[in-house]
Amino acid sequence: MTTPAEDxxxxxxxxxxxxxxxxxxxxxxxxxxGTVRTSMHADPxxxxxxxxxxxxxxxxxPEVQASDRMEAAVPYGDAESLERLRERTEDAQTRxxxxxxxxxxxxxxxxxxxxxxxxxxQQPA
Numbered sequence: 001m002t003t004p005a006e007d008x009x010x011x012x013x014x015x016x017x018x019x020x021x022x023x024x025x026x027x028x029x030x031x032x033x034g035t036v037r038t039s040m041h042a043d044p045x046x047x048x049x050x051x052x053x054x055x056x057x058x059x060x061x062p063e064v065q066a067s068d069r070m071e072a073a074v075p076y077g078d079a080e081s082l083e084r085l086r087e088r089t090e091d092a093q094t095r096x097x098x099x100x101x102x103x104x105x106x107x108x109x110x111x112x113x114x115x116x117x118x119x120x121x122q123q124p125a
Contacts (some may be wrong), residue, residue, distance in 0.1 A: 011057050013042075013050055021046045022054040028063040035069040040081055044120070048080070064107065072103040088124040 013022040022042035030032055038058050038071055044049050058064060072080045076099050086092045089105035097103075 004114040009061065009063075009100065010017060010103050011054065013054055013057070015046075019080075022050050024054055024058050026058055028067055035071060036064045037071045039073045040078075042078070042081070051078060051080040052084040055081055056125060057090060059088045060109075067107050070103070070105050070107050073097075073100050074103070075099065076101050 009026040010030075011024045011026065012020045015021045022040070024038050024040045026036060026038045028036045038049075040054055040058070042054065050103050063071070070085075072085055074085075076096060078101070082094065082101060082103065085103050085105065088108075089103075092103055092105035094103045095102055
């Protein structure tokens with residue numbers, strides 16, 4: 001049996017001078033229910049929120065949303081990225097590996113589209 005091909009992506013966040021200040025490499029196994037692997041890096045002096053924006057850009061990729069699991073590598077001490085990853089995933093586990101922090105987590109499945117059905121215990125309008 002052969003392993004499905006992987007589809008790599010490279011994402012960048014640029015500053016007002018068009019300089020790359022944060023980037024991520026993302027690889028997913030083709031097909032649903034796979035594992036996505038990402039490596040994220042940001043300049044040390046980026047404005048607050050830049051790292052969280054990078055995490056959001058990765059998590060919002062359709063192929064990431066179609067996956068069940070995530071394995072992420074971020075620089076050790078990058079609390080902003082780790083916090084945002086924990087917010088966007090479930091059952092996150094982290095461990096240090098030299099100058100890197102590794103995160104393993106489940107990716108929440110997309111929620112049901114909003115319906116006009118009243119919530120349990122409420123009467124229709």
